[in-house]
Amino acid sequence: MFEHFRRADEVSRFLSSRGVPVVEPVGVGPVRWDGLVVSFASYVEHDPGWRPDSASFASMVAELHAELRHFPGDLPVAGPLRDIDAVLELAGGPSELVSARDELSARWPELPVQALHGDAHPRNVLLTDRGPVWNDFEDAWLGPVGWDVACAARSSLLVREVVAGAYPADELAYWIELRELFGRCWxxxxxxxxARTRLRI
Known part of the structure; x- marks a missing residue:
């Protein structure tokens, strides 16, 4: 958990320093307190009912990637597979999901990598008086841009074909398939x- 908070803090601060509109961290970064991981960010007034245009959102992702290519920090590789593995371990390794994970891992495309948002869909963007503001970089990782495009394309708020047309990405069908498995595991x-929370009540 601390690692996710650290990633969000470092990536957000980097993008803010380059003039990218993000929810800006406050203070020294994430801290451990009483068994919890805590971080602080600026409050951002926004329109919770915002529904973006699919092509415009795809362009936003492309513009974000252009800035993230310069990120100098350390990020994990194969981020989605790591998260899927954590869930499979938690769940006791359901055979169907393990098989799907292994099959996708074996087909992992060899493509150029860069820093990614990691969860680049419209619910992680806030519409403010100064325009859209990116948020929630805790899933940032080092991978092919198709993952972020797949995150956008699979959003219920966007039209998949329009996103894919506005921001073509290599092996997009693969990344959408991986994203779907990720969603099932999530x-x-x-x-x-x-279930565990109910048992404690």
Whole structure:
């Protein structure tokens, strides 16, 4: 958990220094306190009902990538697979999901990599009086740009074909498939958490 908070803090500070509109961290960065990881960020007034245009959002992702290419910090590689593996371990290794994970891992494309947002969909952007502001960089990793394009393309707020046309990415079908497995594992983790929370009540 601390690693995710550290990533979000470092990437956000870097982008802010380059004039990219982001939710800016406050203070010295994430700290451990009473068994928790805590960080602080500026409050941003925004329109929670914002629904972006698909092509415009794809262009926003491309522009963000242009800045992230200069990020000098350390980021994990194969980020989504690491998160999927963590969920599979938590869940006791369900065979269907393990097989899907192994099959996708074996087909991992050899493509150029760079710093990515890691979860680049419209719910991680806030529309403010000064325009859209990026948020939630805790899943940043070093990978092919297709992952972020897939995150946008699979959003229920956007049209997949329009996103793909506005920001063509190599092996996009693969990244969408991996993103779908990631979503299944994420939901499994949520279900496990909710079940364990109910048991404690």
């Amino acid at each position: 939901q499994l983790a949520v279900d496990i958490y909710r």
